[in-house]
Amino acid sequence: MYRVYSPGRVNLIGEHTDYTLGYVMPMAIDLYTVLHAQKNERVRIYSQVFREVKEFGLDEISKENDWVDYIRGIFWVLREEGYTIGGMKGILGGDLPIGSGLSSSASLELAVLAFLNETYGLNLLPIEMALLAQKAENEFVGVPCGILDQFTIVHGRRDHLIFLDTDTLRHEYIRLPKDMGVLVFYTGVKRELAGSAYAERRKVAEETLRLLGRRTSKEVEEKDLRGLPSLYRRFFGYIVRENRRVLEARDALKSGDIETFGELMTASHWDLARNYEVSSEELDYFVRKAVEFGAYGAKLTGAGFGGSAVAIVPEELAVDIAMRVTDEYVRHFNWEPDYHLVSPSDGVKVRRV
Numbered sequence: 001m002y003r004v005y006s007p008g009r010v011n012l013i014g015e016h017t018d019y020t021l022g023y024v025m026p027m028a029i030d031l032y033t034v035l036h037a038q039k040n041e042r043v044r045i046y047s048q049v050f051r052e053v054k055e056f057g058l059d060e061i062s063k064e065n066d067w068v069d070y071i072r073g074i075f076w077v078l079r080e081e082g083y084t085i086g087g088m089k090g091i092l093g094g095d096l097p098i099g100s101g102l103s104s105s106a107s108l109e110l111a112v113l114a115f116l117n118e119t120y121g122l123n124l125l126p127i128e129m130a131l132l133a134q135k136a137e138n139e140f141v142g143v144p145c146g147i148l149d150q151f152t153i154v155h156g157r158r159d160h161l162i163f164l165d166t167d168t169l170r171h172e173y174i175r176l177p178k179d180m181g182v183l184v185f186y187t188g189v190k191r192e193l194a195g196s197a198y199a200e201r202r203k204v205a206e207e208t209l210r211l212l213g214r215r216t217s218k219e220v221e222e223k224d225l226r227g228l229p230s231l232y233r234r235f236f237g238y239i240v241r242e243n244r245r246v247l248e249a250r251d252a253l254k255s256g257d258i259e260t261f262g263e264l265m266t267a268s269h270w271d272l273a274r275n276y277e278v279s280s281e282e283l284d285y286f287v288r289k290a291v292e293f294g295a296y297g298a299k300l301t302g303a304g305f306g307g308s309a310v311a312i313v314p315e316e317l318a319v320d321i322a323m324r325v326t327d328e329y330v331r332h333f334n335w336e337p338d339y340h341l342v343s344p345s346d347g348v349k350v351r352r353v
């Protein structure tokens with residue numbers, strides 16, 4: 001029997017830049033999808049969250065618009081890429097909240113892929129696993145995501161953030177200062193990624209690159225956008241500024257300047273809200289209150305449109321800030337949000353038990 005721990009992720013800065021091959025700065029978090037599994041002829045999985053068993057044979061893989069699509073997608077992509085594998089039976093659980101913007105879908109995909117890699121001797125490197133899971137998500141599940149989530153879930157490192165160039169996939173680990181806490185708030189608003197505003201943002205960004213004759217957003221400056229339709233200018237202007245902020249945030253953190261790092265995060269949030277239009281009333285509220293109560297900086301994390309926000313806080317104030325923000329949120333929205341104090345985690349791990 002094997003036990004797989006697959007983390008979730010938060011992105012601290014560099015939002016909506018990965019599908020133009022720009023810069024991101026995420027970390028894997030110590031909230032996990034946990035899979036107990038062993039080999040089997042067919043695939044048979046019990047989900048502790050959905051309280052149901054789902055089963056399929058390897059010759060009957062088709063999309064059914066339920067949580068099992070993330071598992072089917074991994075079997076599908078391995079077949080597409082010519083790998084020979086058998087099935088599995090297992091139990092899915094863990095404490096990573098599902099559908100709250102902390103990448104539970106990529107976490108599930110990589111839990112399954114890491115298990116298959118280990119037990120069927122596929123010898124996949126971490127980066128190969130990330131790219132296969134992204135392909136499953138893009139082509140089987142139908143979400144046109146970038147590489148941010150999958151990369152983070154396989155490459156996470158305890159106590160560290162990851163600075164990643166999503167074009168070259170070169171990355172650098174930066175230690176999170178000891179007295180810095182990371183708070184995640186879930187707004188309670190579910191996100192609809194597939195076929196939504198996310199896909200539209202990606203389309204506009206790709207079209208902008210095409211019109212400019214550039215391959216990545218790293219090669220674009222704001223002045224290059226003059227002359228483009230105003231929506232393209234506004235959306236891509238955000239991406240250009242965000243790439244610059246990620247580089248500045250990396251430098252600030254490396255020199256121990258947490259204040260500047262926090263200010264860049266908050267600046268990123270308001271640019272996302274005003275110009276990229278992917279925030280929500282609830283996310284804006286969190287960011288405003290977290291900063292008001294002493295966070296260094298805060299922003300939405302992941303795609304936005306609901307989901308979660310992240311704040312960087314002085315560690316000794318973390319609990320107070322979380323409680324005060326929660327109290328105000330309950331009063332304002334009449335809904336109790338979830339919050340987690342998280343730490344940077346290692347990437348997906350398989351253990352024989």
Ligand code: GAF
Nearest residue numbers: 015016145146147148302303
């Ligand atoms: C989602 C996507 F899956 C990522 O690839 C990334 O684009 C993110 O939204 C926004 O930064 O998590």
